[in-house]
Amino acid sequence: MSDTLFLILSVLTVAMALLVVLNKNAVNAAMCLLLSLAGLAGLFVLLDAPLLAFVLILVYAGAVVALFLFIIMLLDTTPGSFKPFKPLTIAAAVLGAALLGLGIWSLFGRAVLPDAPASVPVPTMKHHAEMLFTTYLLPVQVVGFLLLIAMLGVIVLSKKYTAPEDAK
Amino acid sequence: MMTPFLAAAPVYGLPSYLLVSALLFAIGFFGVLLRKNTLVIYMCLELMLLASTLALVAFSKFNGTLDGNVFVFFVLTIAAAEVAVGLAIIVALFRQRHTVQVEELNQLKH
Numbered sequence: 001m002s003d004t005l006f007l008i009l010s011v012l013t014v015a016m017a018l019l020v021v022l023n024k025n026a027v028n029a030a031m032c033l034l035l036s037l038a039g040l041a042g043l044f045v046l047l048d049a050p051l052l053a054f055v056l057i058l059v060y061a062g063a064v065v066a067l068f069l070f071i072i073m074l075l076d077t078t079p080g081s082f083k084p085f086k087p088l089t090i091a092a093a094v095l096g097a098a099l100l101g102l103g104i105w106s107l108f109g110r111a112v113l114p115d116a117p118a119s120v121p122v123p124t125m126k127h128h129a130e131m132l133f134t135t136y137l138l139p140v141q142v143v144g145f146l147l148l149i150a151m152l153g154v155i156v157l158s159k160k161y162t163a164p165e166d167a168k
Numbered sequence: 169m170m171t172p173f174l175a176a177a178p179v180y181g182l183p184s185y186l187l188v189s190a191l192l193f194a195i196g197f198f199g200v201l202l203r204k205n206t207l208v209i210y211m212c213l214e215l216m217l218l219a220s221t222l223a224l225v226a227f228s229k230f231n232g233t234l235d236g237n238v239f240v241f242f243v244l245t246i247a248a249a250e251v252a253v254g255l256a257i258i259v260a261l262f263r264q265r266h267t268v269q270v271e272e273l274n275q276l277k278h
Contacts, residue, residue, distance in 0.1 A: 006180045010188045017192050017215050021199035026207050033211050040218055047185070047229045049237050052244075056221075059244050064214065064251045071255050072207055075262050089201055096201070100194045104187060113182045114230050123234050131238050143245045150249035157256040 006046055013039030030068045037061050048122045185226035192219035206258055206268040210251075217247050 016036035023029040037060045044053035132140055192215055199212030221240045228236025262268055265275070 003180055006184065010184070014188060014191050014195070017195045020208070020211055020215060021195055021203065026205055029208050029211055033214070036215070037218070040222060043185070043188070043222060044225055047225050049225050049229070049240075052225060052237055052240055055241070055244060059248050060214075060218075063248060067251060067255055068207065068211065071259060074259065075207075075268055092201055093198065096194065096197050100190060103190050107183050107186055107190070111183070113186075115181060123237065127234055128238065128241075131234055132241070136238055136242075139242060143242055147245065147249055150253050154252050154256040157253070157260050 002046055005042070009039045009042040009046065012036070013043065026072045027069065030065055030072060033068070034061055034065045037065070051123075051125055051128060182226055182230040186223055189219045189223040189226065192216075192222065204270045206261075206270055206273070209270065210254055210258070214247065214251070217243065 013036050016032045016039060019032040020029045020036065023032060037056060041053040041056045041061075044050070044056060196212040196215035196219060199215065200209050203209055203212065221243050224236040224240050224243070228234065228239075258268060261273065265273060267273065
């Protein structure tokens with residue numbers, strides 16, 4: 001059952017990610033990103049992380065993709081074509097494909113990876129909260145501060161500047 | 169010894185999840201290489217980030233710890249902040265140059 005689910009969800013995730021790249025229309029690409037996120041959230045549930053799946057749907061599907069769609073509608077984007085191939089692009093593509101092949105080969109041929117431990121309880125909200133508020137308390141504070149900085153930065157970035165001679 | 173790739177009675181373990189993660193990352197990478205709309209390039213960057221979170225969650229589950237899951241929380245938070253700032257930069261750029269196509273954003277080159 002979970003094997004079938006894994007197959008379906010991973011194929012959905014990867015196929016929709018491919019469509020994000022291949023779609024000429026930016027709005028369609030954002031919609032495909034949404035479906036890919038849904039598949040990824042399903043994979044998180046299969047990996048015993050339903051809380052993360054929930055957060056992923058909330059943050060990404062709820063906020064990030066909506067923001068993308070909003071900006072796409074705000075800016076007048078003509079459906080773009082692909083970049084013309086430059087020698088550097090081809091070199092980077094070949095190098096990337098070679099690295100991917102090497103990674104997959106080492107994953108299935110060489111790597112010594114752990115099997116799933118048998119008797120570990122599914123982590124609940126309580127376990128997450130205990131870790132976040134004990135071991136990772138300082139990072140939580142830092143990340144909160146970073147969110148504040150990002151908010152201020154976005155406000156400054158999106159303000160219209162008045163020229164210096166107008167200011168006086 | 170090769171682990172069976174898609175064997176008859178498979179139990180999809182850690183390598184399968186890592187394969188999906190690697191494929192997602194590669195798709196995002198090629199998207200950044202091939203597309204010229206800045207917004208789509210940004211979406212592909214997000215795809216690469218999500219691929220790394222999938223690898224983190226998979227490693228966390230198959231090692232029986234929770235640290236990877238907590239790390240994904242931080243990654244998601246940073247990603248949300250990054251998207252907000254990046255899109256604000258794109259909008260500011262669009263106000264200046266009236267385009268979001270990367271090959272027309274070459275002011276620094278000349």
